[in-house]
Amino acid sequence: ETGVTQSPTHLIKTRGQQVTLRCSSQSGHNTVSWYQQALGQGPQFIFQYYREEENGRGNFPPRFSGLQFPNYSSELNVNALELDDSALYLCASSRPGLGNTGELFFGEGSRLTVL
């Protein structure tokens, strides 16, 4: 176990709706990243938060937004859901002062289905 928890684990929405996914990072980790993993694909970087500020964003439209709270937990919000948003959404946390060591600790993901 990585200590990163995500909720909900599964959810179903319809096109046009909005969704909020939550992530509780491992204790002491101040950086949280979100990834989208479509079926049969590798994860794609959405954005990263460091000390409550967005710190890098991948190629995702503005309807994907996020928040990081003082306790370093995080939310991913997706507005105006589209069918292609159906995917596994993974949250990963990492330790402060971390360089390029690969020590991303992932949760088990939230599986979103858009009908």
Add this chain to the structure above:
Amino acid sequence: AQKITQTQPGMFVQEKEAVTLDCTYDTSDQSYGLFWYKQPSSGEMIFLIYQGSYDEQNATEGRYSLNFQKARKSANLVISASQLGDSAMYFCAIAPYGNNRLAFGKGNQVVVIP
């Protein structure tokens, strides 16, 4: 920009045998890191091994080793003495040195058979 290519079809491996998973990459960064992650059916991504682009020695972590050939831009993962619990998807990833925003490949499916 970074790109990872993993093109092997799904693989069946006999328990206790070794398996090599291919990964080639492309990047415009001078310094970068290469990673391998394992994803079992539960969905969680599990970090296996890391190789920095300036590391002269190939990385090893227990039964995992990375065959890094910088000139060929390849970073193959070798799993020795396969176990049934090694059955999973395996992803190669790259990130510029100094951040951990990973670019993943499409993955390799490995099934270990008794």
